[in-house]
Amino acid sequence: xxxxxxxxxxxxxxxxxxxxxxxxxxxxxxxxxxxxxxxxxxxxxxxxxxxxxxxxxxxxxxxxxxxxxxxxxxxxxxxxxxxxxxxxxxxxxxxxxxxxxxxxxxxxxxxxxxxxxxxxxxxxxxxxxxxxxxxxxxxxxxxxxxxxxxxxxxxxxxxxxxxxxxxxxxxxxxxxxxxxxxxxxxxxxxxxxxxxxxxxxxxxxxxxxxxxxxxxxxxxxxxxxxxxxxxxxxxxxxxxxxxxxxxxxxxxxxxxxxxxxxxxxxxxxxxxxxxxxxxxxxxxxxxxxxxxxxxxxxxxxxxxxxxxxxxxxxxxxxxxxxxxxxxxxxxxxxxxx
Amino acid sequence: xxxxxxxxxxxxxxxxxxxxxxxxxxxxxxxxxxxxxxxxxxxxxxxxxxxxxxxxxxxxxxxxxxxxxxxxxxxxxxxxxxxxxxxxxxxxxxxxxxxxxxxxxxxxxxxxxxxxxxxxxxxxxxxxxxxxxxxxxxxxxxxxxxxxxxxxxxxxxxxxxxxxxxxxxxxxxxxxxxxxxxxxxxxxxxxxxxxxxxxxxxxxxxxxxxxxxxxxxxxxxxxxxxxxxxxxxxxxxxxxxxxxxxxxxxxxxxxxxxxxxxxxxxxxxxxxxxxxxxxxxxxxxxxxxxxxxxxxxxxxxxxxxxxxxxxxxxxxxxxxxxxxxxxxxxxxxxxxxxxxxxxxxxxxxxxxxxxxxxxxxxxxxxxxxxx
Numbered sequence: 001x002x003x004x005x006x007x008x009x010x011x012x013x014x015x016x017x018x019x020x021x022x023x024x025x026x027x028x029x030x031x032x033x034x035x036x037x038x039x040x041x042x043x044x045x046x047x048x049x050x051x052x053x054x055x056x057x058x059x060x061x062x063x064x065x066x067x068x069x070x071x072x073x074x075x076x077x078x079x080x081x082x083x084x085x086x087x088x089x090x091x092x093x094x095x096x097x098x099x100x101x102x103x104x105x106x107x108x109x110x111x112x113x114x115x116x117x118x119x120x121x122x123x124x125x126x127x128x129x130x131x132x133x134x135x136x137x138x139x140x141x142x143x144x145x146x147x148x149x150x151x152x153x154x155x156x157x158x159x160x161x162x163x164x165x166x167x168x169x170x171x172x173x174x175x176x177x178x179x180x181x182x183x184x185x186x187x188x189x190x191x192x193x194x195x196x197x198x199x200x201x202x203x204x205x206x207x208x209x210x211x212x213x214x215x216x217x218x219x220x221x222x223x224x225x226x227x228x229x230x231x232x233x234x235x236x237x238x239x240x241x242x243x244x245x246x247x248x249x250x251x252x253x254x255x256x257x258x259x260x261x262x263x264x265x266x267x268x269x270x271x272x273x274x275x276x277x278x279x280x281x282x283x284x285x286x287x288x289x290x291x292x293x294x295x296x297x298x299x300x301x302x303x304x305x306x307x308x309x310x311x312x313x314x315x316x317x318x319x320x321x322x323x324x325x326x327x328x329x330x331x332x333x334x335x336x337x
Numbered sequence: 338x339x340x341x342x343x344x345x346x347x348x349x350x351x352x353x354x355x356x357x358x359x360x361x362x363x364x365x366x367x368x369x370x371x372x373x374x375x376x377x378x379x380x381x382x383x384x385x386x387x388x389x390x391x392x393x394x395x396x397x398x399x400x401x402x403x404x405x406x407x408x409x410x411x412x413x414x415x416x417x418x419x420x421x422x423x424x425x426x427x428x429x430x431x432x433x434x435x436x437x438x439x440x441x442x443x444x445x446x447x448x449x450x451x452x453x454x455x456x457x458x459x460x461x462x463x464x465x466x467x468x469x470x471x472x473x474x475x476x477x478x479x480x481x482x483x484x485x486x487x488x489x490x491x492x493x494x495x496x497x498x499x500x501x502x503x504x505x506x507x508x509x510x511x512x513x514x515x516x517x518x519x520x521x522x523x524x525x526x527x528x529x530x531x532x533x534x535x536x537x538x539x540x541x542x543x544x545x546x547x548x549x550x551x552x553x554x555x556x557x558x559x560x561x562x563x564x565x566x567x568x569x570x571x572x573x574x575x576x577x578x579x580x581x582x583x584x585x586x587x588x589x590x591x592x593x594x595x596x597x598x599x600x601x602x603x604x605x606x607x608x609x610x611x612x613x614x615x616x617x618x619x620x621x622x623x624x625x626x627x628x629x630x631x632x633x634x635x636x637x638x639x640x641x642x643x644x645x646x647x648x649x650x651x652x653x654x655x656x657x658x659x660x661x662x663x664x665x666x667x668x669x670x671x672x673x674x675x676x677x678x679x680x681x682x683x684x685x686x687x688x689x690x691x692x693x694x695x696x697x698x699x700x701x702x703x704x705x706x707x708x
Binding site: 036041042043044045048049050051052053054055056078079080081082083085086089090093095202205206207208310314315 | 415427428430431434435436437438439494496554557558561562572649650651652653654658659661662663665666667668670671
């Protein structure tokens with residue numbers, strides 16, 4: 001009852017805020033000299049304050065890249081921690097200019113909640129973790145096995161759907177909370193543990209012997225995580241989208257934080273010249289300066305560097321579907337020209 | 338001669354030494370018998386509890402001290418089975434102040450010192466009542482200026498405030514603003530004209546009728562939906578106002594209890610002496626009422642401090658929020674137990690400290706009343 005009422009109010013407010021044109025975000029950010037970027041209250045590898053009080057993670061670095069592209073200063077970011085209840089609303093009501101907070105791109109959010117998603121920065125999805133000694137290498141190998149899962153979540157439904165579609169027998173052992181499911185897996189009560197792959201990686205790092213566990217390459221659900229902006233300011237959406245494309249293109253072209261200056265000065269590759277603004281002022285297409293990508297890359301590196309620094313090195317997460325399209329992944333930058 | 342009158346030194350009165358108490362009435366055995374084994378039910382309960390302590394204590398001691406790691410990094414910790422204290426040491430600054438710029442730590446430090454000094458001065462009773470009240474009212478302003486920056490100090494954005502500093506700040510501002518507000522509401526409810534009375538009762542009952550978490554959601558999530566973006570004040574301020582309202586409604590009911598305990602004769606005597614009604618309330622009724630309700634007022638302060646931990650659901654990284662995400666730092670994954678143990682310890686320390694301080698103030702107040 002209460003929930004319905006809140007939903008009605010939320011829908012009402014979303015319509016109101018969607019109606020209000022959110023034009024001029026770029027001017028607003030330039031005037032303030034700082035980008036207000038919504039992040040999580042703490043998700044390992046995505047956004048979390050480190051011991052020095054600095055926000056770290058993939059999501060946080062995307063905020064920094066946008067700030068560098070827009071303002072020329074990657075530190076000109078005001079990180080605003082948002083709870084999951086606030087993450088959509090804070091953007092649609094203009095409290096933050098963008099949110100980069102492990103948010104799944106869905107039709108309902110994109111269409112009916114007053115926000116626009118920009119470009120996927122991480123293809124997450126429900127995966128499985130097994131003990132390395134079990135010898136299981138694919139999700140299908142779980143046939144006849146038991147899987148620890150939290151009850152009443154889409155995770156549980158996905159598992160059942162997957163088993164039915166693949167025509168294999170999987171016995172789900174359900175638990176109230178994630179912690180309990182993890183404990184159960186650790187005490188050998190099931191052969192595998194299932195939840196989102198990025199979470200499996202951080203659970204694994206918390207185990208006494210992380211090397212003894214493998215995350216299977218198969219994902220059985222789609223959780224594309226993308227930064228979002230308010231609906232209605234197309235230019236601002238372009239800026240955030242193309243900054244992400246720029247980070248992806250930089251990796252594809254071999255530009256990184258160490259060689260970006262050298263590449264800008266001497267590369268003869270026309271794609272590199274365009275991306276770094278040496279031949280064509282590509283930043284101008286979205287209202288930014290010519291050094292937009294140069295600033296972003298020298299501050300946070302290309303997409304591969306960001307991924308390694310935040311996910312592969314600390315959490316042991318493989319690139320998987322997040323590899324470049326040339327390496328068989330899904331990361332594909334639109335042509336910057 | 339009267340030889341009998343002559344006393345020799347041998348006749349001087351010498352008290353004999355006190356006899357020892359009858360056996361079994363003193364010492365540890367007696368204490369045990371009186372306190373732990375004074376009946377079959379008590380004996381049974383004591384045995385069960387002692388057994389439980391003996392059963393749990395070695396495991397706890399092992400985890401806390403014997404098997405614990407006191408120096409090293411996450412890998413050293415993972416090799417040991419006990420607690421990982423370097424984790425708490427490494428995270429200590431962010432637990433205290435969140436992502437506040439660490440080169441400016443002296444500023445919250447000064448604000449904290451001011452709080453402690455004022456608390457000490459209040460206890461010693463050196464300053465006059467009016468001066469104390471003004472000093473306490475100015476304290477939150479001073480703390481906000483020190484933490485946020487003003488008068489040429491570098492400004493620190495509110496989204497950077499966090500950790501224990503934020504919890505204490507929310508509670509401090511909440512308590513100091515809500516006590517006067519609560520007194521006004523209570524007076525309105527007790528002495529006000531029917532309209533004022535209805536307004537006060539309406540406010541109190543409305544706020545008390547909803548849980549704090551709902552108020553926080555309203556302040557943080559719903560309010561920005563209805564106001565145009567220019568009118569939206571920042572998240573922290575909205576939360577703070579929500580907490581003040583919540584606290585004021587409860588304070589009002591506590592204070593009303595005190596008002597009702599003041600005999601009518603007090604007001605009548607004061608009015609008969611020609612003191613104006615306003616002054617009668619301000620200088621005769623309210624001070625006595627507050628003295629009566631000091632214990633529950635302090636209880637409310639402790640409760641409010643603990644309630645601040647709810648702000649995590651609206652995206653403020655207070656002490657508990659920082660505890661939670663410290664356990665999510667990729668560098669230190671897997672040390673949640675230590676984090677929550679530390680949180681429990683700090684909350685206990687502060688709440689128990691407040692409780693002792695409150696009791697000390699009560700005792701002083703009681704001696705003042707006798708005087």
